[in-house]
Structures are given as C-alpha cells and as structure tokens.
Amino acid sequence: MKNQNTLWESLGRLYPHVRPIVPRLVLGLLCALGASVMALAIPQVLRVLINDTLAEGGSARTVWIASGVVLLLGVLEATFVALRRQFVITPATTVETKMRTSFYRHLQNLTVEFHDRWGSGQLLSRAMSDLNLMRRWMAFGLIMLVVTSLTVVLGVVIMFFMSWVLALIFLAAAVPLMVYGYRFRTSYSRVSRRSQDQAGDLATTVEESVHGIRVLKAFGRSREALEGFEVQAEELRQTEIHKAKSLATFSMIVTLLPELALGASLIVGVMLAASGDVSIGALVAFFATAAAVAGPVEFIGPLLAMTFTAKTAIDRHYEVMESENTITDPAAPVHLAAPRGDVVFDAVHFRYPDAQEGTGDVVDGVDLTLRAGETMALVGVTGCGKSTLLQLVPRLHDVTSGSITVDGVDVRDLTLGELRTLVAVAFEDTTLFSTSVRDNVLMGSDATGAEADRILAEALEVAQARFAYDLPEGLETLIGEEGLSLSGGQRQRLALARAIAAQPTVLVLDDPLSALDVATEERVEVGLRAVLRATTTLIVAHRPSTVALADRVALMQDGRIADVGTHSELLARNDHYRYVIASLDDEEIAQLGRTTGPTHDDEEALA
Numbered sequence: 001m002k003n004q005n006t007l008w009e010s011l012g013r014l015y016p017h018v019r020p021i022v023p024r025l026v027l028g029l030l031c032a033l034g035a036s037v038m039a040l041a042i043p044q045v046l047r048v049l050i051n052d053t054l055a056e057g058g059s060a061r062t063v064w065i066a067s068g069v070v071l072l073l074g075v076l077e078a079t080f081v082a083l084r085r086q087f088v089i090t091p092a093t094t095v096e097t098k099m100r101t102s103f104y105r106h107l108q109n110l111t112v113e114f115h116d117r118w119g120s121g122q123l124l125s126r127a128m129s130d131l132n133l134m135r136r137w138m139a140f141g142l143i144m145l146v147v148t149s150l151t152v153v154l155g156v157v158i159m160f161f162m163s164w165v166l167a168l169i170f171l172a173a174a175v176p177l178m179v180y181g182y183r184f185r186t187s188y189s190r191v192s193r194r195s196q197d198q199a200g201d202l203a204t205t206v207e208e209s210v211h212g213i214r215v216l217k218a219f220g221r222s223r224e225a226l227e228g229f230e231v232q233a234e235e236l237r238q239t240e241i242h243k244a245k246s247l248a249t250f251s252m253i254v255t256l257l258p259e260l261a262l263g264a265s266l267i268v269g270v271m272l273a274a275s276g277d278v279s280i281g282a283l284v285a286f287f288a289t290a291a292a293v294a295g296p297v298e299f300i301g302p303l304l305a306m307t308f309t310a311k312t313a314i315d316r317h318y319e320v321m322e323s324e325n326t327i328t329d330p331a332a333p334v335h336l337a338a339p340r341g342d343v344v345f346d347a348v349h350f351r352y353p354d355a356q357e358g359t360g361d362v363v364d365g366v367d368l369t370l371r372a373g374e375t376m377a378l379v380g381v382t383g384c385g386k387s388t389l390l391q392l393v394p395r396l397h398d399v400t401s402g403s404i405t406v407d408g409v410d411v412r413d414l415t416l417g418e419l420r421t422l423v424a425v426a427f428e429d430t431t432l433f434s435t436s437v438r439d440n441v442l443m444g445s446d447a448t449g450a451e452a453d454r455i456l457a458e459a460l461e462v463a464q465a466r467f468a469y470d471l472p473e474g475l476e477t478l479i480g481e482e483g484l485s486l487s488g489g490q491r492q493r494l495a496l497a498r499a500i501a502a503q504p505t506v507l508v509l510d511d512p513l514s515a516l517d518v519a520t521e522e523r524v525e526v527g528l529r530a531v532l533r534a535t536t537t538l539i540v541a542h543r544p545s546t547v548a549l550a551d552r553v554a555l556m557q558d559g560r561i562a563d564v565g566t567h568s569e570l571l572a573r574n575d576h577y578r579y580v581i582a583s584l585d586d587e588e589i590a591q592l593g594r595t596t597g598p599t600h601d602d603e604e605a606l607a
C-alpha cells in the first residue's frame with residue numbers, strides 16, 4: 001500500500017508528536033536565524049569599513065575596531081550554532097523514542113493476520129531507520145530549511161538595497177531553479193521510496209537467513225542465500241546510485257545557476273561602479289552578501305532531499321500505524337466472575353483473508369462442546385484445520401461466522417486481557433524470548449515472590465523441564481534468541497511449562513509433545529493428567545500416546561468435526577479415525593499423509 005499524500009499532508013502528520021517540543025524548536029530556529037544574521041552582518045562591516053573609513057584614508061584604529069566587530073560576530077555565530085543544537089537535539093530524541101514506543105505498542109496490538117502479511121524487515125526498518133530519518137529531519141532538516149530559506153530571502157533583500165539591478169540579475173536564476181526543483185521533488189520522492197522499501201526487503205532477507213541459518217547450512221544452501229542477497233543488495237545499490245545522481249544533478253544546478261548569475265552581475269556591477277551608479281563599498285558588500293547567500297543556496301538541495309526522504313519515512317510509518325486492529329476489546333465487556341471452563345464451538349466458520357477464491361472455509365462449520373475440566377484430543381489428517389481452530393479460541397483470529405463461548409459467554413464479549421488469562425496456549429513451533437528461563441515460564445502468570453516460585457517449580461516438574469535447574473545459572477540463565485541454545489524438546493517443555501504456569505481455565509495445546517521421546521512424553525502425560533483435572537483442555541494430537549491422555553476425541557475432517565467419542569468408540573465405528581490413528585502410529589505414513597492425505601483406497605485397506 002503506497003501513500004499518495006502530498007508533501008505537506010505527510011509532514012503535517014508529525015505535528016501532534018512535535019507539538020510538545022515546539023517552544024524548543026522555535027528557540028532552536030531563532031538561534032539558527034541568529035547565526036545566519038551574524039554571517040550576513042559581516043559583509044556590512046566590510047562595506048562600512050571600505051566606504052566610510054578606507055576610502056577616506058582611515059586610521060589603523062578603525063581597522064582594529066572593524067576586525068574586533070567581525071571577530072565578535074564570528075563568535076556569536078558559533079555560539080548560536082551550539083545553542084541551536086542544545087535546544088533541539090534532546091527533545092527530538094524524546095519524540096523519536098515516544099514514536100518508536102507507540103509503533104512497537106501498535107505492532108503488539110495488530111492481528112496475527114497482519115504479521116503474516118508483513119515482512120519482519122519492513123517492520124524493523126520502519127521502527128529503526130525511518131524513525132531515525134524523521135528525527136534527523138525534525139532536529140536539523142526542518143530548522144535548517146526554514147533558516148536557509150530566510151537567509152536567502154534576507155540576503156537577497158540586502159542585495160536589493162546594495163543594487164536593485166544586480167539583485168534582479170541574481171534573482172533571474174531562481175526561475176529555472178524552481179521549475180527544475182518541482183521535477184526533482186517528484187522523481188526524488190519516488191526513488192527515495194524505492195530505496196527505503198528495498199532496504200526493508202533486504203532486512204527481511206537477513207532476518208530470515210539468520211533465523212533459518214541451521215536449515216541453510218544443513219541443506220548446503222548458504223551460497224544460494226548469499227547469491228539472492230547479493231542480487232537484492234545490488235538492486236539497493238543501484239537505487240542509491242540513482243538517488244545520489246539525481247541529488248548531485250540538482251545540487252549542481254542549484255550551485256551553477258546562481259554562480260552564472262553572479263558572473264553576469266559582476267560584469268554589470270563593474271560597469272555600474274565605473275559610471276558611479278553604485279559605490280565601491282556597496283559593490284563589495286553586494287558580492288560578499290552573495291557569497292554568504294551562496295552557501296545556503298547550495299545547501300537547499302541536500303535539505304530538500306532530506307525533506308523528501310522524511311516524507312517517505314512518515315508515509316511508511318503511518319502505513320503501519322493506520323493498519324486497523326480488527327481484534328479488539330468489546331464496547332461493553334462481560335466479566336466471568338467464577339469461570340468453570342465449558343467451551344462450546346457453535347457453527348464456527350473461518351477462512352484466511354488471503355485464501356483463494358472458490359476454496360472452502362478452512363474451518364467449515366465446527367460444532368463441538370467441551371465440558372468443564374474435560375480433556376479433548378483433536379485428531380485429523382494434516383492440513384484439515386486443527387491448528388487454525390485452536391487459534392480461534394484465544395482470538396488470534398476471529399471466527400468469520402458462528403461463535404465460540406466460554407461458560408456461555410462469546411469470547412468476543414470478554415476483554416482480550418481476561419480471555420487470554422482464561423485461555424493459555426502452547427504451540428508445536430515454540431517461541432522463547434531472550435530472557436531468563438524464569439521469565440519465559442512465568443510469562444502468563446501474575447504471581448510474585450514465593451507463590452511465583454511454587455508455580456514455576458510445579459510447572460517445570462509437570463513439563464519434565466527439570467533440566468532448567470542444571471543450566472549454567474539455573475532458572476536465571478538467559479536463553480538465547482528464540483531459545484536456539486536449547487534442544488527442540490527442551491524448548492517444547494519450557495513452552496508447555498509456560499502454558500501450565502499460567503494456570504488457565506482453558507488450555508489449548510497444539511501438539512506440544514511432538515519433539516519428546518516416548519519415555520519423556522509418558523512422564524509429561526502423567527504430570528499433565530494431574531494438572532488437567534481442573535482445566536478444560538483441547539489438545540491437537542499427532543501421536544496415539546497423546547490421544548490416550550484425553551477423555552474424548554474429536555475427529556476433524558475437511559474443516560468439520562466428523563465424529564466425537566472416546567478413543568475406543570471411534571476406533572470401533574469410524575473408518576477415517578482408524579486411518580488417521582494408523583497413520584499417527586507410523587511416522588512414515590504420517591509423512592505421506594502430509595503430502596497426499598487419505599484416499600478412499602487407503603481407508604479401505606486400513607479398515
């Protein structure tokens with residue numbers, strides 16, 4: 001989604017963030033202006049010195065005084081520059097940090113569907129480099145653009161007072177500059193947008209390959225990854241070159257045209273001085289002022305480029321900030337004072353927003369009732385929609401129709417905070433955070449002190465995660481990014497411990513024991529049975545041993561619940577269940593199922 005806002009509309013969106021620091025920005029602006037005035041005053045001292053003193057054979061004393069005034073003006077200019085920095089840098093970094101924090105907060109609130117759609121590098125580059133660009137523009141670009149423009153205007157006014165004819169010649173250069181500047185704005189904005197998007201894509205590639213480094217190495221695909229990266233990096237380099245060339249051309253024209261105009265003014269100026277229409281002092285002051293204005297004029301190119309880049313950064317920032325969060329708290333939330341844990345799926349449908357047209361719903365009319373405290377295994381061939389169904393309970397996605405209720409209350413009528421306290425989840429694909437084992441496990445618990453210690457110890461015990469005590473610093477050991485320093489089974493056990501430690505009313509487990517050996521799985525199951533007694537549990541099972549944990553089994557087929565009963569009831573009466581269980585029993589058949597699914601022949605053969 002590309003933003004079509006004008007430059008002013010985009011820059012104007014910063015105003016609410018900048019408003020609190022406007023007084024300091026104005027002070028910074030005044031200081032910058034002061035510095036420019038000091039720089040412009042120096043030629044006037046020269047004019048007075050030449051016209052009123054030297055021309056009349058003035059004394060050495062007046063030269064000393066003039067030099068002293070020039071020195072003073074120079075010191076004042078430097079002081080104003082330092083004060084400008086002092087006034088704006090700290091508040092601008094505060095604005096940047098606040099915007100970054102609200103960006104991060106918004107990312108946390110956005111739906112899983114949003115995160116499925118956006119590359120992580122695009123979000124990273126918006127959170128880091130785009131906000132950095134905005135801060136630099138705010139603290140420097142904006143002020144300098146105003147001051148530079150004012151300096152040029154003031155300088156030109158002074159030049160008019162020195163000689164209006166020469167000033168008009170100088171100003172003639174502004175007309176082609178404005179025409180070219182307009183074209184530059186359009187083309188530079190476009191290339192700047194491309195470069196920032198490509199930098200985001202490159203960051204996504206780095207993030208993915210770092211994340212998947214084991215797979216790349218194991219499959220010997222590092223070279224291909226590098227080649228892919230090089231192609232992207234080269235594209236970015238080309239865009240950067242294009243950007244730099246476009247700025248260089250603009251800067252050259254911005255520098256050259258005033259210089260040409262000055263050359264013409266010089267010829268006319270000498271003629272005017274010869275005819276006595278302009279004094280020598282005024283002529284010197286005119287050119288000294290023109291020299292003082294030339295610097296700011298040349299500076300306008302990079303400042304405009306910085307402004308267009310900031311516009312792109314603001315547009316990119318707001319593309320995320322304006323992405324709507326569709327999963328929100330209800331207007332009038334219901335509170336469950338004493339939750340029991342009855343869970344009912346009523347005609348639940350769900351389809352992913354990016355699902356192809358003409359395909360059926362992933363969850364296609366699920367009716368299922370879990371009694372409080374019951375453990376229900378969810379079984380089905382791969383891809384039939386089990387994980388998707390589970391994610392609907394804590395509202396990681398919202399049902400497209402139908403409803404899910406806990407104790408008769410629609411999950412959409414509870415606040416997200418309450419719902420996610422009631423429902424804890426452990427996924428097969430575990431995510432751990434770069435913090436201590438303790439913080440990872442207690443993530444869903446509000447307990448503190450001795451109570452937290454007790455819950456932690458119990459959860460680690462049930463999840464067979466006692467290995468955590470033997471880590472170098474025990475439970476305080478910092479686990480690496482995404483827990484990559486741990487084995488798959490260890491990570492799963494910590495994720496399971498985290499779900500248990502949350503002490504939920506409803507526990508949703510997506511095949512949380514898949515990476516464990518059979519003996520460890522058995523021990524975990526014994527512990528879980530004790531814990532699950534008080535908790536309603538929906539557990540996706542890919543192994544018969546996990547099914548054995550359940551009071552009842554729900555068989556999912558093509559997005560619907562095809563049958564519900566105990567394991568032995570389903571074995572006795574349901575061909576498809578026998579097929580699924582047989583394939584669960586055998587990893588190889590399960591793998592086959594992953595790619596082909598059951599056929600009628602398969603089912604007959606197994607029956």
Ligand SMILES: Nc1ncnc2c1ncn2[C@@H]1O[C@H](COP(=O)(O)OP(=O)(O)OP(=O)(O)O)[C@@H](O)[C@H]1O
Pocket residue numbers: 116352354355362380381382383384385386387388389
């Ligand atoms: N984020 C997503 N966007 C679009 N489609 C998705 C998404 N996640 C899953 N799907 C599709 O939804 C269908 C069901 O996937 P789901 O993960 O729920 O199946 P599953 O029964 O849990 O499979 P498995 O046993 O292999 O974990 C699949 O066809 C899958 O391709």
